[in-house]
Structure formats: C-alpha cells, structure tokens
Amino acid sequence: xxxxxxxxxxxxxxxxxxxxxxxxxxxxxxxxxxxxxxxxxxxxxxxxxxxxxxxxxxxxxxxxxxxxxxxxxxxxxxxxxxxxxxxxxxxxxxxxxxxxxxxxxxxxxxxxxxxxxxxxxxxxxxxxxxxxxxxxxxxxxxxxxxxxxxxxxxxxxxxxxxxxxxxxxxxxxxxxxxxxxxxxxxxxxxxxxxxxxxxxxxxxxxxxxxxxxxxxxxxxxxxxxxxxxxxxxxxxxxxxxxxxxxxxxxxxxxxxxxxxxxxxxxxxxxxxxxxxxxxxx
Numbered sequence: 028x029x030x031x032x033x034x035x036x037x038x039x040x041x042x043x044x045x046x047x048x049x050x051x052x053x054x055x056x057x058x059x060x061x062x063x064x065x066x067x068x069x070x071x072x073x074x075x076x077x078x079x080x081x082x083x084x085x086x087x088x089x090x091x092x093x094x095x096x097x098x099x100x101x102x103x104x105x106x107x108x109x110x111x112x113x114x115x116x117x118x119x120x121x122x123x124x125x126x127x128x129x130x131x132x133x134x135x136x137x138x139x140x141x142x143x144x145x146x147x148x149x150x151x152x153x154x155x156x157x158x159x160x161x162x163x164x165x166x167x168x169x170x171x172x173x174x175x176x177x178x179x180x181x182x183x184x185x186x187x188x189x190x191x192x193x194x195x196x197x198x199x200x201x202x203x204x205x206x207x208x209x210x211x212x213x214x215x216x217x218x219x220x221x222x223x224x225x226x227x228x229x230x231x232x233x234x235x236x237x238x239x240x241x242x243x244x245x246x247x248x249x250x251x252x253x254x255x256x257x258x259x260x261x262x263x264x265x266x267x268x269x270x271x272x273x274x275x276x277x278x279x280x281x282x283x284x285x286x287x288x289x290x291x292x293x294x295x296x297x298x299x300x301x302x303x304x305x306x307x308x
Contacts, residue, residue, distance in 0.1 A: 043188065
C-alpha cells in the first residue's frame with residue numbers, strides 16, 4: 028500500500044465502499060451538501076477553491092489520490108450543462124493544477140464515455156451520447172495529459188449508499204418498501220459488479236504502476252430488467268415494476284455497453300457479474 032492515500036468522492040457508491048473497506052489506509056473527503064449521517068465524520072470537499080485544494084494536498088502530502096468525485100445524474104447533467112462541467116471537469120482541472128508531481132493520480136471514470144451498442148476495450152473510440160458522458164471524456168483527457176496517471180473505467184457498481192436511497196440497490200429497496208412506482212429501462216445493458224469486488228480491483232489498480240486507461244470488465248453483460256429481478260429477489264420481494272424503452276426517456280440512456288479489456292494481466296480479468304453473487308450486499 029502507498030504511504031498516504033487521499034480519496035476524493037467518498038459519498039459515491041464506490042467511494043463510500045472504498046472508505047469503509049480501507050478505513051485504516053485512506054483519508055476520505057465527501058461531496059459538499061451531502062447530509063447523510065454516515066458521512067458526518069468526513070470532511071467536505073471545496074474544489075471550487077484552488078487555495079483549499081493546495082492546502083489539503085500540503086497537509087496530507089499524498090503518495091496517491093483516488094478521485095471518485097463526480098455528479099453522475101444523467102438527467103440533471105442534461106438540464107444544467109454548465110453545472111455538470113463545473114463539477115466533472117473544472118474540479119478535476121483545479122486539482123491537476125496544484126497536484127504535486129510526486130502524487131500518483133487514479134481517476135475513476137465511467138462506462139458512459141460510450142453510448143451505443145457495443146463491446147468496448149481500452150482502445151475503443153469514445154462515443155458519449157449524454158452531457159454526463161461528454162464531461163467524463165473531457166476529464167479523462169485532462170488526466171491522461173499528466174504523466175504517470177491512470178484512468179479506470181468501471182461499469183455499474185451495486186452496493187449500499189450513504190443515505191439509503193441512492194444507487195440502484197437502495198433505490199429499489201426504498202421504493203419497494205414504500206410501495207412507490209418503479210420503472211426500469213428495458214434495453215440498457217451494462218457490465219454490473221458488486222461494489223465490494225470493484226473496490227478491491229480499484230485499489231489494486233490504483234497502487235500499481237499501471238498508467239493510461241484500464242477497464243474493469245464483468246463476466247457478462249446484464250440488462251436493467253435482469254438486474255432488478257435479481258436484486259428484488261435477494262430482498263425477498265416479488266419483482267413488480269413497469270418497463271420502458273430508453274428512447275422514450277427524457278434523458279439519453281446508454282444501450283448495450285459491455286466493457287472488456289485488451290490486456291491479459293491479472294488486473295484485467297473480469298469480475299464476477301452481480302447476477303452470480305450469492306452474498307448479500
């Protein structure tokens with residue numbers, strides 16, 4: 028393990044799990060404005076202020092920064108392009124402007140850099156269809172311009188959220204318990220893994236000496252309908268939801284986006300699909 032690891036974005040599904048799995052190793056920072064009680068012991072980020080960023084980095088002098096901070100709500104990004112670019116691109120740019128040369132950067136991106144149906148390896152041309160995806164592409168470009176940095180692209184992570192309502196698992200649980208309507212996009216397929224497995228892979232990649240782009244594949248690509256049925260069954264619930272095609276949604280939905288890897292080392296091996304998981308979340 029690196030001597031000092033900062034984690035920006037501990038309020039995301041992945042960041043929350045990383046902070047808990049590696050609580051003795053990482054120093055977590057959360058998105059400002061998140062009032063979840065499970066995050067109250069961690070410091071809020073202030074990435075609008077370059078002076079704050081520089082002070083934080085001087086204080087910790089990190090060997091490694093794992094960057095999971097982003098706004099991932101596709102609909103909100105579509106509705107407010109400037110806000111999405113401020114958080115997902117400008118925040119990254121400010122961090123890069125003061126990040127010490129000795130600090131390794133592992134930037135966790137998204138499979139939303141792709142959009143249409145396909146099987147995508149690290150060298151596949153990006154093809155985002157949403158504002159959110161475009162902000163990820165731009166942030167990746169900035170990171171890759173910095174020598175020694177790593178961009179990690181996972182698919183969809185399934186696990187508990189800080190507030191018990193967000194993320195696909197808790198969203199389903201929350202709405203089911205309250206008899207609220209649930210609508211699932213039928214023709215969206217993703218590489219879906221358990222967040223506890225993804226966190227381990229992210230940390231292994233982050234502390235390695237790998238640079239450039241690395242994907243985190245899954246053993247199979249699954250639909251949102253398959254995923255909802257599986258998760259609701261694990262909760263002991265009879266699956267009940269409406270389905271809709273993605274082109275009928277107000278915001279762009281990616282199609283069948285399956286991540287694969289052009290590499291053959293151990294850190295490029297597919298993680299077990301969430302559908303094959305036997306343990307609870």
